[in-house]
Amino acid sequence: MTRVLQISDTHLSPAKRHFAANWAPLHDWIVRQHAELTIHTGDLTVDGADVEEDMRAGAALMHALPGAFLAVPGNHDVGEPGNPHQPVNAERLDRWRRHFQADWWSHDLENWRLIGLDSMLCGSGGDEESRQLDWLERAMSTAGGRSIAWFTHRPLFIESPDEADTGYWSVKPAPRKRLLDLIRRHRVALVATGHLHKWRDTEVDGCRYIWCASSGFLVGPDNQPDMPGEKRLGAVLYEFDGANVSVTMVDVPGLTTLWIDDVLHEVYPPRHAA
């Protein structure tokens, strides 16, 4: 049996310390788990997309954790397709890769192949997006009978695989369809994501979709539409055993329930087109 932790949406920054108090309890919990691997599913930083020091400090914290560490970037780490202020681009991807080596990866354990995907490339339309898709096809087709689990930041959909564009909250319908085709073709068993700052465990068409809670903050109704899932902070424990897995949502002791709505104007001030 192999223990793996998923943490997400820590939103850490040495300059903007609004959620910093929740790092110590999360760190202490990780140390107590004696897991083989910790996976961070993005929005590791407040603004690594533009602030080198956020990325440097965040990487230092993660690389000091016990056990192996892997991460995929969130929109606040590398920008996102279609964002006029912070598009995902070569400079931002390069910053992430300098500090975290890779934004997509595969890692085999037990009878599983874990695949980390950079969802910020989905719909970005450049070489990087097709390079990741080519690599993903290979990583899946060479899995050799292993069960497959994906880890990425942005969920593929909120309520249903064929829903329309949900805007900020999930992958756009065109890139989503390509990923869902792969999920069906290769019978992907599990897709684990972050971004929503909500906990959910649901099964759709034979694939289990896990929304990992944020350990940083919750988002109130003024800034997040009504959608499924539970607003609570925490992390996820996976116990992989042969071709099986058990998934447990964990309330991490000592986390303070913080709300972005109270500090949004300081942490993410509104931007105006120049």
Ligand SMILES: [Fe+2]
């Ligand atoms: Fe986030």
Ligand SMILES: [Fe+2]
């Ligand atoms: Fe996000």
